[in-house]
Amino acid sequence: MTAEINLDQISKYQKNLDNRKDSKVIERAVTHQGILESSEDFTAEGKMTPVFSIDLSTGKVADQKQSGRCWMFAALNTMRIHLMNTYKVxxxxxxxxxxxxxxxxxxxxxxxxxxxxxxxxxxxxxxxxxxxxxxxxxxxxxxxxxxxxxxxxxxxxxxxxxxxxxxxxxxxxxxxxxxxxxxxxxxxxxxxxxxxxxxxxxxxxxxxxxxxxxxxxxxxxxxxxxxxxxxxxxxxxxxxxxxxxxxxxxxxxxxxNLEDYVSLINSPTDDKPFNKTYTIEMLGNVVNGRPVKHLNLEMSELKKLAIKQLQNGESVWFGSDVGQSSNTKKGIMDTNLYAPDEMFDSDLSMSKAERLDYGESLMTHAMVITGVDLVNGEPTKWKVENSWGEKVGTKGYFVMSDDWMNEFVYQFVINKKYLTDAQLEAQKQDPVVLKPWDPMGALA
CATH class of the missing domain: 3.90.70.10 (Cysteine proteinases)
Known part of the structure; x- marks a missing residue:
């Protein structure tokens, strides 16, 4: 059945809006300040202090400027730490x-x-x-x-x-x-x-x-x-x-030894069972070079591996959807930072799997985890080295809440020595080949 919008419906919608006592207040705020600024929760910002129980020294933040090379900057930033520690550059x-x-x-x-x-x-x-x-x-x-x-x-x-x-x-x-x-x-x-x-x-x-x-x-x-x-x-x-x-x-x-470092993803969609490996058709750069291969794991497992690597003094390359619930100027990524659903009085919730399946989210940006704040052994927030220069965040470093990681982080790179025996066996599997447009083939 096809149903077009008629004028009576529009009149009803406007009447419903007029009956809301707060509608004009919200309209004035949003039209002047924008959706994000008007829905920002400043109490959430106060919880994202840049203090961490594990905090690696990684040098001055780089700046990719007006280019999309974040994946490259992030990877090279993880590698320069060895030169800093060994050769004191x-x-x-x-x-x-x-x-x-x-x-x-x-x-x-x-x-x-x-x-x-x-x-x-x-x-x-x-x-x-x-x-x-x-x-x-x-x-x-x-x-x-x-x-x-x-x-x-x-x-x-x-x-x-x-x-x-x-x-x-x-x-x-x-x-x-x-x-x-x-x-x-x-x-x-x-x-x-x-x-x-x-x-x-x-x-x-x-x-x-x-x-x-x-x-x-x-x-x-x-x-x-x-x-x-x-x-x-x-x-x-x-x-x-x-x-x-x-x-x-x-x-x-x-x-x-680059062979020691493997890509681990978190894609909780029905088409990608956990503990299986995946690759993407027509995704790569070097013909006959190293292929793209991902092992899909639960997020709880990924966090444990990331913490192990940080505790050993190694930073962690990761891919995420940086534009979601983040303030790039202040350097905060937190699911509680904005409340547009409350402001619009509309249910805007989607699960991580639904966002992937319906095109709402995918990996857009790669950065480096250089620290974590552990409370009673559990992570509450993570320190992130970005590649947007020192004028954003805290001299270029961001704070990511643990819940934001759950929802919008899709990929980690971890040294195989931190994987469990079961994870190592799973990583050896021949990968399932995904379609070229699969969200796990998104380029950071």
Whole structure:
């Protein structure tokens, strides 16, 4: 049955509104201050003091500026802690986000073109092809994608490949790189349709990637191959390491076995039973590189693992929906921070599973957990290192309530040594392949 809105209904709605004694007060507040400011609960803010029983020292907060590289910043921030602790590099030391950004965009371009060829026999209006063409490449990513880059290209300090206009303000580069990739998709699909030889297709794609490399070099700078690492440590001692490669730098100075770190998710939806592993079709960057793989666990288990890692002096990379119930200026993420449902007198509640299933929430941003406040052994709030510079939060650090973690955190990266035997066995399973548009394939 189709039911249109009629004027009598509108008149009734207005009469019901007029009968509410507080309606004009609320209307004036919301129209002048906005929904969030008008519904903010200042008592909740008072409980989110930036004091924690476990608090790691992680240096000066970085700033991703006008780019979507939070996943990259967060991962490199976890890795620089080793340099701070072992080599006493200064608190403002950073690993080069632009170096990994260059190779990410280069590899994503190749990954996209390979997927164009794999789907060339499907019509343009198929869901997979439409999904593929919607965003050929972007700034975002996931932990396993960062590992795939490092395993192939290594890491360099920021001094070896600093930021450029286009790395810090990525909109222009993304626009024209995606334009080129869609242009190339037309040509590749036409070659397949015309039954061109494999040699012709490979030659054409190679020429396309040559042009991508040129575009990225112009926009981001030539990627470092050998460089001198020079710094003065916190004890004022001078250090100089000449002619080192990115792979050598990672092995010598970062010295992490990336295979030890695994992605754990919390997705309480019916289609993803706990203690099973999952991957996402067409999600990745490096062809034949490390695949994306998630083990789905209960949130209570994830918290225990995160606390173990923090207690051992290691920070925790995590992915969340940062825009939900958060004040980015004050650096507070708390489900009690705003009460729009009370203000509107409307039920706005959804379960975590419902938000995922119905498109209300998904992972949008990656950050680093650097502390936790334990009361009687239970977490009440968590310290978070963001990558939005020092002008937000407490010098760039945020406070996340434990309940906010329950509702809006979806992914942790944990060293396998903290997993239980049962979790380790579950993580070894061959993953279930999810559709490309599954929310667990969202890029932070």
């Amino acid at each position: 200064p608190d403002d030391f950073e690993l080069s986000q632009n170096y990994t950004n260059f190779w990410d965009k280069f590899e994503k371009s190749n990954y996209f073109l390979e997927n164009v060829l794999k789907t060339a026999d499907q019509p343009l209006d198929s869901r997979k092809v439409a999904w593929l063409m919607a965003t050929p490449q972007q700034d975002g990513g996931q932990w396993d994608m960062l590992c795939a880059l490092i395993e192939k290209y290594g890491i360099v300090p920021k001094s070896a490949m600093p930021e450029t206009f286009n790395s810090s303000r990525s909109a222009q580069l993304n626009k024209f790189l995606n334009l080129k990739l869609r242009h190339d998709a037309v040509a590749l699909r036409e070659l397949v349709a015309n039954k061109a030889s494999d040699e012709k297709i490979a030659e054409t794609k190679d020429s396309m990637m040559n042009e991508v490399y040129r575009m990225l070099t112009y926009a981001l700078g030539e990627p470092a191959t050998k460089f001198d690492f020079e710094y003065r440590d916190k004890d004022k001692n001078y250090h100089f390491d000449a002619g080192i490669t990115p792979q050598e730098f990672f092995k010598k100075y970062v010295n992490l």
